[in-house]
Amino acid sequence: MKETAILAAREAGKLMLDWRQALPPGPAAVDYKSAKDVVTVVDKQAEDLIISHIRAKFPEHAILGEEGGLLKGSAESPYTWVIDPLDGTANYAADLAASCVSIGVLDGNTPVLGVVYNPFRDELFVGIKGGGAFLNDQPIRVSREAILEKSLMAFDLGYNEERAIQQLREAAFWRSRVRTMRILGSAVLALCYVACGRFDLFYHGALHAWDLAAAAVILEEAGAITSNHMGEPLDIYQPSVVTGNPEMHRLYFEVRKQFAG
Structure with a gap:
């Protein structure tokens, strides 16, 4: 195959x-x-x-x-x-x-x-x-970055207007807490860039199975932790994803508790 x-x-x-x-x-x-x-x-x-x-x-x-x-x-x-x-x-x-x-x-x-x-x-x-x-x-392996303030975080918007606005609100929350942020415009490439260490973290709230199916294996095998936005195991038929190296993934959920969005 x-x-x-x-x-x-x-x-x-x-x-x-x-x-x-x-x-x-x-x-x-x-x-x-x-x-x-x-x-x-x-x-x-x-x-x-x-x-x-x-x-x-x-x-x-x-x-x-x-x-x-x-x-x-x-x-x-x-x-x-x-x-x-x-x-x-x-x-x-x-x-x-x-x-x-x-x-x-x-x-x-x-x-x-x-x-x-x-x-x-x-x-x-x-x-x-x-x-x-x-x-x-x-x-390839995920990055070794363990300090949130030094991380390069990526996110994307998709075509669900409500979720896109929510993701922009969340980006405003993260902007002062990470080194910098990127929107690549291709969620699949962004996920692969986490796998090879170019991005430290990525989140998205409106993906589809065809966005996640291939990248999920690449991420897992590269050492990433990948979940939905609740921290539950990834389901490629559900729209949300958060992924990063193990420490970045942990910090994302620890710090996000402060987000009132």
């Missing part, structure tokens, strides 16, 4: 690059899935490409894609592939090089394989449950 996921992610990434490079610099044409959620022709093309690879090798597996929804597999198979063919579409459409392909595999409800590819930096993140986490074949 790993080889299939990597091949599909790289080919989808090439599709992203080819389409973007064929355009003049600047914003590309988009359609709207909702008032603020944009989609390009590449989102659907990339998902179709990934599905074709999975179906060719594992026709009995179920597939959950952001664009196409659930394709059922054999009742005997426990595996579901969870695809975000282009995470960070708003970045992609605006000609910002912070978007990626995300392919995760679940065994039942447990993420067991994650592949995330950013073609703009040619960075391939891979996580295998019980087998480690890697960036371009090199092992």
